[in-house]
Amino acid sequence: MEYLGGCFCGAVRYKARQIFDAGYCHCSICRRISGAAAVCWFSVREEDFELTLGDPSALRSSEHFTRYFCRACGTHVHGMDDLPVPPSVGSRLVSAMLGTLDDPSAVMPALHQWWSSRVPWYEEALALPRFDTGLIPHPAKRPRRTDRW
Structure with missing residues (x-):
């Protein structure tokens, strides 16, 4: 199966x-790179990942990981570990941001990594009120939790 994706503006595409x-x-x-409490990613072997359009900008975010961003819109598209190839895998892995897939529902996350670094309220997120669109009631009109703000 082929998974297609790319950045927000379409200047970077991959399969x-x-x-x-x-x-x-x-x-x-x-968290800092995305501005979110956690990121969703999927990984493929290096030989199973191909940029089909664009020339992303590289950022070495740690001593062992390089991230690639669209030069036009700034989307963090993918990253790659600079560590030696793990023998159990047989090749380097490319980690792409799951939200950059054209169909993000095609890949379901299977784990949480760096759980010990999570923001303390992450687990409570599933219990929050849900709205099907961006139209949400004023905070004063929603049930208020006393342990917030």
Whole structure:
């Protein structure tokens, strides 16, 4: 199966084959880069990932990981570990942001990594009120929790 994806503006596109793994990352680096409490990623072997359009900008975010961003819109598209190839995998892995897939529902996360670094309220998120669109009631009109703000 082929998985297609790219950045927000369409200047960077990729295709991926044979998903190796998928999950959430709660590390402080992913939080700062994304501006979110956690990121969703999926990984494929390097030979199963191909940029089909664009020339992303590289950022070495740690001593062992390089991230690639669209030069035009700034989307964090994918990253790659600079560590030696793990013998159990047989090749380097490319980790792409799951939300950059054209159909993000095609890949389901299987794990949480850096769980010990999560923001303390992450687990409570599933219990929050849900709204099907961006039209949400004023905070004064929603049930109020006393342990917030």
